[in-house]
Structures are given as structure tokens and as C-alpha cells.
Amino acid sequence: EDQVTQSPEALRLQEGESSSLNCSYTVSGLRGLFWYRQDPGKGPEFLFTLYSAGEEKEKERLKATLTKKESFLHITAPKPEDSATYLCAVQANDYKLSFGAGTTVTVRA
């Protein structure tokens, strides 16, 4: 069975304090790995798709990387508006999408 584990569950950062979120996965053939951001009371917002080990994607202060067993979401010099829950999802070769429980990031000014 496909499994996605995100750590830590919660992360409290000072503004400007860079950090990384982890998404480890086991899947029967990886088709793609997705990162989403979810604000309270809203649906998830798509951030990145990664397809193969070694791939990296960047958007503003966020950078996602992928290895054969895990993905990292690096937040560089975060701002309070980066506070959200970040979700990781993996899609197997059968197209099934499995989500992790998320990491809730709080950035204090």
C-alpha cells in the first residue's frame, strides 16, 4: 500500500529563519509528487510537481527537491504570509493519489 509521511507535524519559525519540511513515501512506481499549500478554511493550492529523483522546482521563497524515497520543501527567509499547512501527495503508476497529513507552518514576525 502506498504511504506518505510528512514531518514535522508542526513547525514554528521566526521571520527570516529558513527551514525544511520532509515528505517520505513508499509507492509502487512513482508517477509524480505534488506539493500543495492550504490556508485555513480554503482548499489546497497547487505549488509544484516533481517527476524524477534529482529534480528541483522553485517559487519565490519555496524550493522543492526529490529523491527516490523523499521530498523536501525548503522555505528560505520565510515571512508571516508563508504560514499555512503544506501538503505532499504522491501519484503511483495506477494514477492513485495519496496525501500526507501535512505540516502546519507558523511564521512569527
Next chain:
Amino acid sequence: ETGVTQTPRHLVMGMTNKKSLKCEQHLGHNAMYWYKQSAKKPLELMFVYNFKEQTENNSVPSRFSPECPNSSHLFLHLHTLQPEDSALYLCASSQEADYEQYFGPGTRLTVT
């Protein structure tokens, strides 16, 4: 309207009621999805429709009944729900089954 819209945004219903959730996507996508999101738990995929055909039913109880009349609209019909069905119900769409999904704002459902 742009993106994926869902109505109603909030719904309170008794266990004997019948209600429906509506989802509409304005993105020209071919696949649509229903998810359940409960506190502290991963999103649970409920149903998948690809080109209006149901391609996945993730062992969802029959008190949840999906309907996809066309590739832009998706409904979730609810009847005789249980309190444990209270959750945020999210609709999503994607261009094809293996593309990134775009989510609506969700319907917060409370079953009393």
C-alpha cells in the same frame, strides 16, 4: 467565475435529511474528484470521474452518491449521514488523470 467553485460553503444537516453538494469547474478539465478532509487526517479520495465516467470509488458508503452530468459539473448526494461524516468536502479537477489537481474552497459539513 474562475477556477473551481463549490456550493454551499457550509451545511448543517440532520441524520435523516437529504442534501446535495455541488461543484463546478471553469478550467476546461476532463477529470473531477471528491475528497473528504477530517481534522489531523490526510485527504481521503472518495470518487474520481474521468470524461464523465466514474473510474474510482474508494470504498465509500452508499449514503454518499456522486453524479457527474458533464465534465464541468459534479454533485455529491447525501442521505442518512452519520455524525462521523462531519468534515470538509473538497472537489478538485485536473486536465487529465495524471496532472496536478486544482481544488475548490470546500463545503464544511456538520451532521447533527
